[in-house]
Amino acid sequence: MDQPIRMKNNGQISIVLNSETKSQLKEAIKQEAFPKDFSQEHAALKEIEEELSELVGMDEMKKMVKEIYAWIFVNKKREAAGLKAGKQSLHMMFKGNPGTGKTTVARIIGKLFHRMNVLSKGHLIEAERADLVGEYIGHTAQKTRDLVKKSLGGILFVDEAYSLGRGGEKDFGKEAIDTLVKHMEDKQHEFILILAGYSREMDHFLSLNPGLHSRFPLVFDFPDYSVDQLMEIGKKILDEKEYKLSQDAERKVREHLQDVKTTQSQKSFSNGRYVRNLIEKSIRTQAMRLLREDSYDKHELVTIRSNDITFPSLKNK
Ligand SMILES: Nc1ncnc2c1ncn2[C@@H]1O[C@H](COP(=O)(O)OP(=O)(O)OP(=O)(O)O)[C@@H](O)[C@H]1O
Numbered sequence: 001m002d003q004p005i006r007m008k009n010n011g012q013i014s015i016v017l018n019s020e021t022k023s024q025l026k027e028a029i030k031q032e033a034f035p036k037d038f039s040q041e042h043a044a045l046k047e048i049e050e051e052l053s054e055l056v057g058m059d060e061m062k063k064m065v066k067e068i069y070a071w072i073f074v075n076k077k078r079e080a081a082g083l084k085a086g087k088q089s090l091h092m093m094f095k096g097n098p099g100t101g102k103t104t105v106a107r108i109i110g111k112l113f114h115r116m117n118v119l120s121k122g123h124l125i126e127a128e129r130a131d132l133v134g135e136y137i138g139h140t141a142q143k144t145r146d147l148v149k150k151s152l153g154g155i156l157f158v159d160e161a162y163s164l165g166r167g168g169e170k171d172f173g174k175e176a177i178d179t180l181v182k183h184m185e186d187k188q189h190e191f192i193l194i195l196a197g198y199s200r201e202m203d204h205f206l207s208l209n210p211g212l213h214s215r216f217p218l219v220f221d222f223p224d225y226s227v228d229q230l231m232e233i234g235k236k237i238l239d240e241k242e243y244k245l246s247q248d249a250e251r252k253v254r255e256h257l258q259d260v261k262t263t264q265s266q267k268s269f270s271n272g273r274y275v276r277n278l279i280e281k282s283i284r285t286q287a288m289r290l291l292r293e294d295s296y297d298k299h300e301l302v303t304i305r306s307n308d309i310t311f312p313s314l315k316n317k
Pocket residue numbers: 054055056057058096097098099100101102103104105159233236270271272273276
C-alpha cells in the first residue's frame with residue numbers, strides 16, 4: 001500500500017498503515033512518550049482533565065487548557081534553567097450564548113491555575129455592569145477597584161462585558177473599562193480577568209476599544225449545543241442526581257429540544273441551563289406524582305416518566 005492516507009467521501013480522513021509506517025509510528029510514539037513519573041508530576045493536569053471530561057463537547061477549549069498548562073509548566077522549567085521565561089498575559093475572553101458553559105469553565109480554570117500556583121486562591125468573582133459602574137464621577141473607578149481587590153488571587157469574570165461599551169464616551173462604563181485595563185496590567189500576575197458575552201456583541205465591543213484586543217490573547221468560543229449534546233448534558237445532570245428518563249420521556253425531551261432550537265432565537269435559548277431547569281422541574285413534578293400515587297418503589301423513585309415533563313410555553317420566537 002503506497003498511499004497510507006486517503007480522503008473518504010464524507011470528508012473524514014482515513015489513515016491506512018502498512019507495516020513499515022506502523023513501526024515508524026510506534027518509534028515516534030516511543031520517542032514522544034511521556035516519562036514514567038509523568039502522571040505524578042502532572043497530577044494537577046490529570047485532575048483537571050478528569051473534571052473537563054465531565055463536560056460535553058468543548059474540544060477546542062479542552063485542548064487550549066492543556067496548551068496553557070504545558071506553556072506554564074515549560075516556562076517554570078525554563079526559569080529554573082536560567083532561560084528567559086515568557087510572560088504571557090492570561091486574561092481571557094469567552095464568547096458564546098447563554099448556558100454554553102462559560103461560568104462552569106471559568107470556575108475550572110480558576111482551580112487549575114490555583115493548583116499550578118499561578119493563582120494563590122483560584123476563586124471566581126462574577127460581576128456584571130451594575131457591579132462595576134457607579135452613579136457619579138469617581139464612583140465607578142472605586143467600585144471597579146474594589147471588585148479587582150476581591151478577585152486578587154483568583155478570577156474576575158465580567159459577564160455581558162460588552163454592556164460596558166454601550167453608552168459611548170460619556171457613559172461611566174468607559175471608566176470601568178479604563179480602570180480594568182489599568183489593573184489588569186499593574187496586577188497582571190495577581191488575578192485573571194475574563195470578559196464574557198455574546199460573540200457578536202463582544203466583537204463590536206472590541207472594535208470600539210481597539211486597545212483591548214491585544215490584551216486578551218486567549219479567546220474561547222462557546223458554540224451552541226446540538227440536540228444530541230443537550231441530551232448528553234441532561235443525562236449527566238440526571239446521573240449525578242441518580243435519576244433516569246423512561247424511554248418515552250427521553251423521546252419527549254428530544255423532540256421538545258429539537259422544537260425549541262428551531263423556534264426560539266439563539267440568544268434567548270439558554271442551552272445547558274435550559275436543560276438543567278427542565279430536569280429540575282421534572283424532578284419536582286415526579287415527586288408530586290409519587291406522593292399522589294403513594295408509590296415509592298426504588299425503580300419509581302429513580303424514573304422520570306413522560307408525564308413528569310412539562311415545558312414552558314415557547315415564547316420569544
Ligand atoms: N458542556 C457541558 N457539559 C455539561 N454541562 C454543561 C455544559 N455546558 C453547560 N452545562 C450546564 O449548563 C448550565 C449552565 O452553564 P453555565 O452557567 O456555565 O453557562 P454560561 O455560559 O455561564 O451561561 P450565562 O451566559 O447565561 O451565564 C450549568 O448547569 C452546567 O452544568
